[in-house]
Amino acid sequence: MKAPALALLGLLAALPAPRPAQAQLDPGWEPKREAQLQALDKVTARITIIKAPVNQPVTFGTLRVTVRACNARPASEVPDAAVWLQVDDTRNDSGGKPVFQGWMFANAPGIAMLEHPVYDLRVLDCH
Template sequence: MRLAAAVAVAGAGLLSLAACGSGAPEPEAEQTEIPEELAGSDLPPVEVDPGLGTPLEERVATIGLINKRNNISRDIEMKPGESRRIDDVIIRLAACERTAPWETPALTGAFVQVLVQEREEAGSDPEWKRIFSGWLYKEAPAVNVVEHPIYDVWVKDCAMSFPGEEDTPS
């Protein structure tokens, strides 16, 4: 009898949680300017075999960004070499890769740099600090982690294709 009541209460709670976000509009992305001193890229060069897969400049990475203070998350689509500023965060993308469909394990990754504007002390001018520079992997988010108390950044996808990929069974 108690188990049935507990299941009913838990089910009602899950239904109410599921309904919470269904009617909320997606937040609009705010485009802000990147400061001139940070506009130049110091990203390392990434070499890619030109005969295999989509050329680097035609790939599109989808990067997830969440502000843990207000629980607003955004999907940011970027091409290698691009930098985007959203509020107090700058994300730079050097490369995105995924393994060919015939290789295992399947991995999707991106080389990113994350800069955050922070104040050292109350009343001081904010400064841009690099909080992360390296590869992030979709399938293994714990391998490299963007450690920041307010922002989380992760890789969601790398849109690219390989020769013969359309012929592989799904």
């Protein structure tokens, strides 16, 4: 490979990856400000509906959940929501141990799931 090509590859590798909220959306998705999540405590069978504003951490039990992006389908299409979540467990560490990071989809909860012995999270909607 020639030196200019190597320099370009090095420059591209050094660039930070785009944050989920900055990624270009498919025209069929609309950005929203708040996610509606369903949280389940498997020990007590308690179900809680959580309203989580984008970039504002909320807690459920020992989980700290931060929504980084929340997108919904337009009203003219089949309803769906896609949420980029960052979930930390603060049980043994007040700073939080990461237990999930990625997209969750309301219409396909089995694609990406939180695997936790005590808690379950599911995306319901974006507003």
